[in-house]
Amino acid sequence: MMEITEGSHAVAEAVRLSRPQVVSAYPITPQTHIVEALADFVANGTLDAEYLTVDSELSALSACVGASAAGSRTYSATTSQGLMLMAEVVFNAAGMRLPIVMSIANRALGAPLSIWNDMQDSIAMRDSGWLQFYAEDNQEATDLHFLAYKVAEDATIQLPAFVCFDGFILSHTYEPIDMLTQEQVDQYLPAYNPAEKLDAKDPMSFGMYATPDYYMEFRYEMDEAQKRAKDVIAKYGKEFGTLFGRDYSALVEGYQLADAETAIIAMGSICGTVKDAIDEMRAAGKKVGLLKIRVFRPFPYEEIKKALAHVQRIAVLDKNISLGAKGGATAIEVRDAMYGSTIPVKGYVLGLGGRDIRKKDIKEIVSLCENGAGDQFYGLRKELI
Amino acid sequence: MRELRIHGRGGQGSVTAAELIAVAAFEGGVFSQAFPAFGVERRGAPVQAFVRFNNQRVRLRSQVYEPDYIIVQDSTLIKDVNVFAGVKAGGIAIVNTADKNADFAVPEGVKLILIDATSIALKAIGLPITNTTLMGAFAAASGEIQFTALENALKHRFPGELATKNIAAAKIAYDSIKGAA
Numbered sequence: 001m002m003e004i005t006e007g008s009h010a011v012a013e014a015v016r017l018s019r020p021q022v023v024s025a026y027p028i029t030p031q032t033h034i035v036e037a038l039a040d041f042v043a044n045g046t047l048d049a050e051y052l053t054v055d056s057e058l059s060a061l062s063a064c065v066g067a068s069a070a071g072s073r074t075y076s077a078t079t080s081q082g083l084m085l086m087a088e089v090v091f092n093a094a095g096m097r098l099p100i101v102m103s104i105a106n107r108a109l110g111a112p113l114s115i116w117n118d119m120q121d122s123i124a125m126r127d128s129g130w131l132q133f134y135a136e137d138n139q140e141a142t143d144l145h146f147l148a149y150k151v152a153e154d155a156t157i158q159l160p161a162f163v164c165f166d167g168f169i170l171s172h173t174y175e176p177i178d179m180l181t182q183e184q185v186d187q188y189l190p191a192y193n194p195a196e197k198l199d200a201k202d203p204m205s206f207g208m209y210a211t212p213d214y215y216m217e218f219r220y221e222m223d224e225a226q227k228r229a230k231d232v233i234a235k236y237g238k239e240f241g242t243l244f245g246r247d248y249s250a251l252v253e254g255y256q257l258a259d260a261e262t263a264i265i266a267m268g269s270i271c272g273t274v275k276d277a278i279d280e281m282r283a284a285g286k287k288v289g290l291l292k293i294r295v296f297r298p299f300p301y302e303e304i305k306k307a308l309a310h311v312q313r314i315a316v317l318d319k320n321i322s323l324g325a326k327g328g329a330t331a332i333e334v335r336d337a338m339y340g341s342t343i344p345v346k347g348y349v350l351g352l353g354g355r356d357i358r359k360k361d362i363k364e365i366v367s368l369c370e371n372g373a374g375d376q377f378y379g380l381r382k383e384l385i
Numbered sequence: 386m387r388e389l390r391i392h393g394r395g396g397q398g399s400v401t402a403a404e405l406i407a408v409a410a411f412e413g414g415v416f417s418q419a420f421p422a423f424g425v426e427r428r429g430a431p432v433q434a435f436v437r438f439n440n441q442r443v444r445l446r447s448q449v450y451e452p453d454y455i456i457v458q459d460s461t462l463i464k465d466v467n468v469f470a471g472v473k474a475g476g477i478a479i480v481n482t483a484d485k486n487a488d489f490a491v492p493e494g495v496k497l498i499l500i501d502a503t504s505i506a507l508k509a510i511g512l513p514i515t516n517t518t519l520m521g522a523f524a525a526a527s528g529e530i531q532f533t534a535l536e537n538a539l540k541h542r543f544p545g546e547l548a549t550k551n552i553a554a555a556k557i558a559y560d561s562i563k564g565a566a
Contacts, residue, residue, distance in 0.1 A: 004411040006404070030423075116423060137442070169446050173420040174407045176442070272444030354423065358447040 002178050007138040007170040008033030010177045011077075011103055011163075014142040016047045017185040018101075018149050020075040021192075022067035024052040026060045028082040029115050030167035031105040035077055057082040061089040061100070068098035069206045071197030073149065076100065079167055080107035083121045093160045094129025094222060096207045099152035099192070100160040101145060102130075105167040106268065106319075108353040116354020117167045118319040119268065123296075123329045129222045131161035131229055132297040134267040138175055140248075140294070141165035143240065146180070146189055147248050150236045153192050157225050157232055166269040168354070180244060188243055226298045233295060251300035253292045254307055256282060260289030262366050263308050265334055266317040267293045270357055274317075277362035288366055293330065301337040314338065314345045315369040321349045327375055346374020355379055387529065388449045389436040392468045393458035396428040398516035402456070403434035405542060406520060409534035410438050418443040431466050438529050454527055456519050457481060458502070463489060479522050481515050498526055500558055509554035521555030525562035532559050 005013075012034045015023070023042070025035040041047035050067070054060045057078050064074040078086060083104060093100050104122045108114035122132060133148055135141035141163065148161040165171060180188075196204060210218060234249045241247025255271075256278050257263060264274055271292045281288045291307050293300065308314060318328020326332055331347025338345050346369050351357045357379075365378055389406065393399035400421045407419035415438050422433035435449040451471040460482040462468060472478060474494030480487070481502040491497045500522050502515035509518070517539060524530045535555060540548045 004408050004417065137444070166446075168423040169420070172423065173418060174404050175418045176411055176416055269446045273446045276445045356448050358450070359445070 001181070002176050004174055004176050006033065007141055007165065007173050007175070008105070009037050010138050010142045010179065011145065011165070011171075012037035012041070013179060014145040015075050015103075016041050017180060017182055018075070018145060018189060019073065019185075019191070020047075020049050021072040022050045022052065022064065022074045023047075023076070024054055024060045024063035024067070024074070025076045025078065026054055026057045026082060028057070028079055030107060030117075030171045031077045031079045031082070031103065033171065034103060034105070038075075057085040058089060061086045061093065061102070064100045064102075065089060065093050065096065065098055068093070068100050069096060069198045071192070071194050071199075073153075073192040074098075074100050075102070077103040077105070079105045080109055080121045083125065084109065087125070090125055090128045090130065092207055095218065097158040097222070097225075098160055098206075099149070099158055101148045101152060102160065102162055103145070104162050104164045105171040106164050107167040114353040117169050118352045118354070119164065119166075120320045120352075122162050122164045123320040125162070126297060126329060129159055129226070130297065131159055131226070131295070133161065133163050133295055134293065135163065135165040135170065136269060136271040136292060136294075138165070138170055138173065138177055139246070141170055142177055142179065143244075143246055143248065146185060147233070147236055147240055149192075150189055151229060151232050153194075154232050154236075155195060157229050158194075159222065159225050159229065164268065169269045184244065188240065229298050230300070248294070250303070251293070251295040251298075252303045252307055253294060255290040255292065257289035257291060257307060257311075259287055261287040261312045262289070262315060262369055263311040263313070264288065264290045264315045264317060264362070264366070265293060265304070265330060266290065267296060267330060268319065270317060270319065270351065273357060273359060274362050277359040280359065281363060281366065286366065296330070299333050299337075301333075304334060304337040305341070308338070308343065309341075311343060313369050314343060315365055315374065316345060316347045317365070318347060318349050319351045321352065331375075344372070346372075348374060348376065348378040350378040386437055386439040386443065386445075387453040388451070389438075389454040389456065389523070389527075389529075390449045390452040391434045391436075391456045391458070392462055392466060393432055393434075393516070394428075394462065395430045395432050397432075397458045398514055399432050399434040399458060401542070402516040402520055403436050405535070405538040406436050406523065406530060408538040408541070409524075409530040410436070412534040412537060413531055415529070416440065416442050422448060431462055452476065454523065454529075455479070456523055458515050458519060460484075460487065460489075469495070477526050479519060479526060481519060498522065498562065500561065502558060505557050506554050509557060510550045517551040518554040518558045521558035522562050524555070525559045532556070
């Protein structure tokens, strides 16, 4: 049913409908509204879960690790500095193959302190083993939570997942959402029933140490699970579409791409602004299209190469920067995906720390790309440098 | 697509106004979008909130630079903030002021509506919180939201008597704008 609500509340409702048994989180802007709403749900009896109020993000995710290892469906949410404080546990959760789902209301990292949006936080965790989904709008932000649980808990995957949505830009925005009912979610997402869990009657250990004779195989298995996740996302994304009309089977999604000469690649809420800019550029005769990346881990190399084989140039937008490397993380991956092709790939680092991105900025970036200019920060205030 | 920008000071309920206007517009079958200009949440500091109205899902995520409508909750902001920046010709600027003859430099073609929302709010609510009064004025001046939808949004957000008082304040403003039209 369509309703209008704040992004954070829509996400909290999606989490409630996913029936987590343990919620453990520490409030941090701009994620706080999610966990406030979940605390209300537990208090008023609409969510039958253990809600743990902890002393820090490190404890928040640690509690999820324990609860997940004991066989519970678990949830947490965080952002920015909170995610950095969790870092050790983020890697451990993936290594122990625990399908925790965590919302990231994407926010910049200090220093200097910034409460505003970019994607540096989740991108900094790209090598952790967590699946990473990115939402364009609050409809996706809600729906991707159901998909994330379904994929993460699949017996062939058993990896935790981030559902990333832009802090403030989505988390604090009211917009219409088609919210699923409990019956619909129950039909799609069965109870979590892991093959292996902590059980006093059948003791086992999670996350023990591994000597050089054993360690590498654990990492190999995680990498294989990431690769398998592509097909599993396709399968469950399609099932979601069949049941509810919104198909999330594709890791990347094209917009006006079929005859595009310039392709923009982007993730998250900026894709909406890009689409509006593309409509205006098309009306003015420019053949521009968008390839939206919805899943960053596993990274859709083959999908990108296939989708962009016909374009003349590629402009990659990154709300993050891999300092000392060649631009943002997406541009770096896309260059690898397009290796061997003669299509130029230009990266643009933009919107860091909440700097607003307008349609005119997208048009200017397309012009830059057409002129062969790129691999740069976009929108710098020259007077400050 | 039409766009509204609300100027106020922290604590005056500009974000709430944007949210409730979006809720009321949605009840009228409009795809609306409301969001704040994310800043420091300091009482008294200049703040902005935005609403977009469209006949399909709003995809645009930038702030509002060329609004069709603005609401200014506090006319003392005008000397510090260029509240009229970018307002489109044919647009409407609703300014809360006690000065009936105030002559603000609105861009050419922009209709200026002055309303003493503070007095209305003091009378109807007993507090100088003007956001709901100005929502009534906006409903009347713009036609983007029905008064009944606004009433429903207020009832949903505020408990019992508080809702009644805020609806009364909004209605006084609504009627005064309708009466003047």
